[in-house]
Amino acid sequence: MLITENKIQEIKNRFEIVGNHPFLNRAIGKALKVAPTDIGVLITGESGVGKEAFSKIIHHTSKRKHGHFIAVNCAAIPGGTIDSELFGHEKGAFTNAYDSRKGYFETVNGGTIFLDEISELPLETQSRLLRVLETGEFIKVGSSKVMKTDVRLIAASNKDLLEQTKNNKFREDLFYRLSTVTIHIPSLRNRKEDILFLAARFAMDFAEKYKTPIIEFTENAVQLLHSQYWPGNIRQLKNLVEQISILESERNISREILIEYLPETTTKELVPVKQASFETGDGMKERDLLYKFLIDIRQDVSEVKSAVFDVLKNVRNQGDEFEQSIETATDRLLKAGNTFSDASYKFVQDSDMLDHKEISESTDAIEVHESLSLAEKEKEMIKVALVRHKGKRKPAAKELGISERTLYRKIKEYSLEDM
Numbered sequence: 001m002l003i004t005e006n007k008i009q010e011i012k013n014r015f016e017i018v019g020n021h022p023f024l025n026r027a028i029g030k031a032l033k034v035a036p037t038d039i040g041v042l043i044t045g046e047s048g049v050g051k052e053a054f055s056k057i058i059h060h061t062s063k064r065k066h067g068h069f070i071a072v073n074c075a076a077i078p079g080g081t082i083d084s085e086l087f088g089h090e091k092g093a094f095t096n097a098y099d100s101r102k103g104y105f106e107t108v109n110g111g112t113i114f115l116d117e118i119s120e121l122p123l124e125t126q127s128r129l130l131r132v133l134e135t136g137e138f139i140k141v142g143s144s145k146v147m148k149t150d151v152r153l154i155a156a157s158n159k160d161l162l163e164q165t166k167n168n169k170f171r172e173d174l175f176y177r178l179s180t181v182t183i184h185i186p187s188l189r190n191r192k193e194d195i196l197f198l199a200a201r202f203a204m205d206f207a208e209k210y211k212t213p214i215i216e217f218t219e220n221a222v223q224l225l226h227s228q229y230w231p232g233n234i235r236q237l238k239n240l241v242e243q244i245s246i247l248e249s250e251r252n253i254s255r256e257i258l259i260e261y262l263p264e265t266t267t268k269e270l271v272p273v274k275q276a277s278f279e280t281g282d283g284m285k286e287r288d289l290l291y292k293f294l295i296d297i298r299q300d301v302s303e304v305k306s307a308v309f310d311v312l313k314n315v316r317n318q319g320d321e322f323e324q325s326i327e328t329a330t331d332r333l334l335k336a337g338n339t340f341s342d343a344s345y346k347f348v349q350d351s352d353m354l355d356h357k358e359i360s361e362s363t364d365a366i367e368v369h370e371s372l373s374l375a376e377k378e379k380e381m382i383k384v385a386l387v388r389h390k391g392k393r394k395p396a397a398k399e400l401g402i403s404e405r406t407l408y409r410k411i412k413e414y415s416l417e418d419m
Helices: 007-016 022-034 049-060 082-087 121-133 160-165 172-178 192-210 218-227 233-247 255-261 265-269 282-313 319-351 355-388 393-400 404-412
Strands: 040-042 069-073 114-116 137-139 147-148 154-158 179-185
Touching: 007 022, 007 049, 022 049, 022 179, 040 049, 040 114, 040 265, 049 069, 049 114, 049 137, 049 154, 069 179, 082 121, 160 172, 192 233, 218 255, 233 255, 355 393, 355 404, 393 404
Parallel strands: 040 154, 040 179, 069 114, 114 154
Antiparallel strands: 137 147
16 A cells, blocks of 8 residues: 555644654555554654554544544553453442443444554553454453454554563563554654754644734754753643743743753753754755745735735725725735735745745645634625625625636535525
8 A cells, every 4th residue: 555645644634643754654554554454553752752543543544433532541541441341341230330331342332443552551461462462352240241342543652661570560462463563653853854844833723722822942942942851741832832821921941941841850851853844954044934824824825814804894884984994904904815825935935945845735734724714704705795896706706806707606505596
């Protein structure tokens, strides 16, 4: 099965995976190749690298995608109740078992179970799990009846399971049953070039969530981000950006400000960073500038959306003031679109590291996100223009600043033919 770059990018957009490190792309490609099969998959990597996202990729691109998917953190379930959670129990099987209960392997029949931190399972539970994987059979706690299930199991661990088998903490036969295919997710410190893009993405998300301006990192602050050990990986970076977005009044984050939010343990564990990747690597520098540019454009579009909403809110006031407001809002929309297109084209021409496909994929993701929320406002503007010009489409198109052909297409799209 050939996995193209376009397919990998499509998966990143769908599952909100940010980054372009070769190891990350290789892991996604591996997940896509194994997804159509029922082969056992073991996902490895440190805590916080996003192992659950890869289990979802496998499930949602498999033949089981219409079945149930459940993620279970084995470390979060007490050892005395884990068998009941996974396999269910009968009434009276143990103290407080007042009713019978279905376990995950029964309720998710036909779907996928993701067992995170599987190394935390007790050895007895590991034996029961091995039987399910080999025969598809299990027995509820307190029952003697053998039940059947058809479940795909994806396991994950942040520990070396092979080393665990040597210490008699994990069953060797279960390890080899689980690890038919192993997918390793790289740590954040091993994909430094993705740190800025992740931080920028989180900054945009939290700015939207908390209704605050987007924070931006200075060059010195980015170098400090690159130099961190990141024991908590992506989860740690996300929490850091959220803290700064909420607590910091300054939106331009310098190295000095950033240090205040970094745990002391991580600031001491600095690793070497290549200065050329930011200072002298022109290609990488242009990528950073492009991402900043996309953030600025998103802010501009948000401001235009607000302006259009204010105009449409007063749609009943049909005087000269309203007419001028409509024209101003339209001009701003067109200007933002033209600026975005021209600047994107310039980046494509100037940067050796970026091709047209990469730019178009990045901008398309943003355009889809924004156009979904602007659609109703665009429809209202077209309605207003058609009413003012008594259904005459040529002057309406001229006022809206679009071609007649585009207006015809929009009229059909929004079912406005009768206006």
